[in-house]
């Protein structure tokens with residue numbers, strides 16, 4: 001799990017624990033053994049820590065449930081061991097240095113990073129904090145302001161920004177490991193006293209109160225309902241004390257999170273989101289055995305809220321889209337809406353004007369279906385009317401090539417009945433997008449009785465490509481999402497019957513952490 005390689009007086013410890021080099025117990029033990037061996041070997045003058053394929057994505061999240069994250073040696077032990085090493089330790093970073101991986105990196109005496117590497121403390125999003133000294137070392141490395149930005153937000157940053165902040169000593173285009181080995185040789189024997197992060201003062205301490213207040217305000221706005229960001233901030237503020245006292249504060253803030261229900265729920269969600277796209281069918285076909293067909297171009301029927309949202313999700317992923325309406329007036333309205341949404345993204349600096357122009361250059365429009373003779377996929381997104389949908393599918397079936405997938409965006413209608421209007425029921429599937437379709441992550445791919453495994457595989461692959469979490473569901477009333485939402489909607493309605501105002505119900509739901517309350521969602525639908 002950790003290869004120990006010697007190179008001309010340098011010991012290279014290369015973590016090899018696929019898929020993401022998580023710091024499982026065995027990995028930690030082998031890193032410790034490697035450090036010990038390198039420390040004792042008189043021929044070794046410097047140490048490089050790196051990862052095969054990528055650096056280290058953090059603690060092994062499964063160990064928080066089993067408890068083995070706290071077995072010796074812990075990540076805290078490793079960070080202390082690395083920092084106090086008498087021989088220089090250099091981190092060679094490519095790919096991800098996240099969470100505990102980032103903590104290991106900032107405990108090293110030097111960091112060399114590939115230009116495409118990413119850094120971050122995503123712990124907050126799984127309900128914990130960087131509890132291996134990250135809340136104490138990081139402010140000492142980058143200053144209080146940057147630490148109060150990056151730790152409670154969990155935001156990833158690239159190598160260029162990491163260099164600007166002082167996280168990284170050198171950014172390289174070539175092989176970070178080779179560069180780090182070369183660098184390690186060049187600094188062997190130099191004093192390390194000012195390279196030990198825990199010994200540094202915290203920059204920005206004079207503005208501590210205003211920085212803390214601003215961080216709390218932002219966290220309450222951006223991570224509503226979550227308790228971890230506030231504990232992260234309290235722990236970071238502990239860095240203003242001597243290191244050992246700060247570590248005690250980090251431990252006590254961390255303890256409250258490690259015993260919280262939110263930690264369990266967020267970590268459940270982490271693994272559930274990764275399990276959801278993995279599908280299997282009663283016939284035995286599954287994501288492991290069936291490959292999807294890539295979608296090179298697509299058409300969307302209907303330029304209303306759903307149609308334009310779906311078109312936007314595809315355009316954002318670089319898929320050329322033809323937006324189709326029966327009436328020029330409705331088509332123009334849909335195109336104006338799309339342009340308005342993209343102009344909003346430009347003014348919010350989410351994309352540049354050039355990117356906006358490039359995206360919109362992939363949008364075509366058509367009145368009627370005649371031009372749809374060369375598309376891989378059509379998604380119909382007209383209003384929920386079975387007769388209308390069947391009529392559209394019969395017509396599409398006549399015009400589109402036989403291999404074209406015909407999918408229907410519906411939240412309730414029977415996929416088998418819609419498929420019966422075509423001669424290709426195997427290529428018919430329901431795509432249940434949620435409003436706004438360009439933003440919401442969930443995509444229910446509804447499998448009909450005759451939908452083929454290839455169609456399911458293609459829909460799942462398509463969903464991932466457009467940035468959704470695609471889930472295969474059965475063809476039944478309400479599928480899965482709406483069956484769950486119905487209960488929520490009923491409870492919201494009961495509150496109104498009992499005398500609450502819709503805005504009060506929305507406010508409570510939003511304070512709990514939902515982006516929109518149930519009545520605002522209904523207004524949008």
Ligand SMILES: CCC/C=C/C(=O)SCCNC(=O)CCNC(=O)[C@H](O)C(C)(C)COP(=O)([O-])OP(=O)([O-])OC[C@H]1O[C@@H](n2cnc3c(N)ncnc32)[C@H](O)[C@@H]1OP(=O)([O-])[O-]
Pocket residue numbers: 019020022057058059060061062069075096098099100101122123126129130131132271274275
């Ligand atoms: C002591 C306290 C201090 C330290 C705390 C921490 O470090 S907390 C941790 C702080 N770090 C984080 O929160 C980082 C969490 N990870 C990520 O953000 C992303 O995985 C990524 C950006 C590293 C790669 O994205 P990508 O789209 O290329 O890949 P993907 O996301 O699809 O994952 C592939 C597979 O790896 C699995 N798996 C992943 N990470 C972990 C893990 N840490 N552990 C275990 N498993 C993990 C994942 O379940 C999936 O398994 P499957 O389904 O194939 O069986």
